[in-house]
Amino acid sequence: MKKKFKVLINNKWCKCCSLCIKFCPVKNLTMTEQGVKDSGKCIGCKLCERYCPDFAIEVQEIKK
Amino acid sequence: MQDYLTLLKLKKLPTTWCPGCGNGLVVKALAQAMHELKMNKHNTVIVSGIGCNGRSAGYFNLESIHTLHGRAIPVAEGIKTANPKLNVIVLSGDGDLLAIGGNHLLHASRRKTNITVICVNNRIYGMTGGQASPTTPLNAKTASTPFGNEFPEIDVQPVVLANNNLYARSTVYHFDHLKQVIKKALLDKEFSFVEVMSNCYQGYGKKAGYMHPYEIIMDFKKNYNMSRSHKKELKKNEIGFVKK
Numbered sequence: 001m002k003k004k005f006k007v008l009i010n011n012k013w014c015k016c017c018s019l020c021i022k023f024c025p026v027k028n029l030t031m032t033e034q035g036v037k038d039s040g041k042c043i044g045c046k047l048c049e050r051y052c053p054d055f056a057i058e059v060q061e062i063k064k
Numbered sequence: 065m066q067d068y069l070t071l072l073k074l075k076k077l078p079t080t081w082c083p084g085c086g087n088g089l090v091v092k093a094l095a096q097a098m099h100e101l102k103m104n105k106h107n108t109v110i111v112s113g114i115g116c117n118g119r120s121a122g123y124f125n126l127e128s129i130h131t132l133h134g135r136a137i138p139v140a141e142g143i144k145t146a147n148p149k150l151n152v153i154v155l156s157g158d159g160d161l162l163a164i165g166g167n168h169l170l171h172a173s174r175r176k177t178n179i180t181v182i183c184v185n186n187r188i189y190g191m192t193g194g195q196a197s198p199t200t201p202l203n204a205k206t207a208s209t210p211f212g213n214e215f216p217e218i219d220v221q222p223v224v225l226a227n228n229n230l231y232a233r234s235t236v237y238h239f240d241h242l243k244q245v246i247k248k249a250l251l252d253k254e255f256s257f258v259e260v261m262s263n264c265y266q267g268y269g270k271k272a273g274y275m276h277p278y279e280i281i282m283d284f285k286k287n288y289n290m291s292r293s294h295k296k297e298l299k300k301n302e303i304g305f306v307k308k
Contacts, residue, residue: 017083022278053088
């Protein structure tokens, strides 16, 4: 069974620098008017979490 | 919530820095390194000087001091001399440590006080609007050098290595390497110096022709190679650590 992940974004701390969008290898994250949005394709590489300079992203595994 | 965030003052976030600034990554790397080493919160002091990175001391949930311009190292040395049990970390920028505080770096490395200095080198005076600093590369266009910088950049490595101290260099792109190098410096028993190449998009990158902070960070990947030998000097385009 493939693991599933969700990207939690703290919009209070996010400054919309879009580093996470550029680093994402599967183009999961997109910029909207409300901020960065997760579109459910996350593979759990955690590059966005690592390179977010504002501590705003956390990647969690979805457990069933 | 990630565990290392307990080391930061969450009430003060978001940080005051520009979007995409590398300072946040350095704060994150230091917090994660301290968390992984299980350092005692009540036994650690962070000292910073003036500049963009000088703000970072205020975000740590520890005893921290935001000192005068360039005087971060003497204050840290004073703290360590008064109470040798404390772990003292200096976290400051290149304009603070190498320009106005260059003299103090020279003498702290001679005296071999057991402090860890983390110098975030973004190659510019970012806070005042992007003027050329001693670490600005030759021919770089900045606010104060519109026709290109005339003078070559300063090299700190020989100053630190002359007294057989630990010198390390890393970039914000090589995040795990940065964490490892910071851990090594924190565990070192003498004066240790970590130079972190960081990105400044608003002050330096825009005039240098970059379109996004991402491009500066990816340039670090292209331009820096890992060094495997720990006894010789690092070349200009190498990251790693040296302890003679």
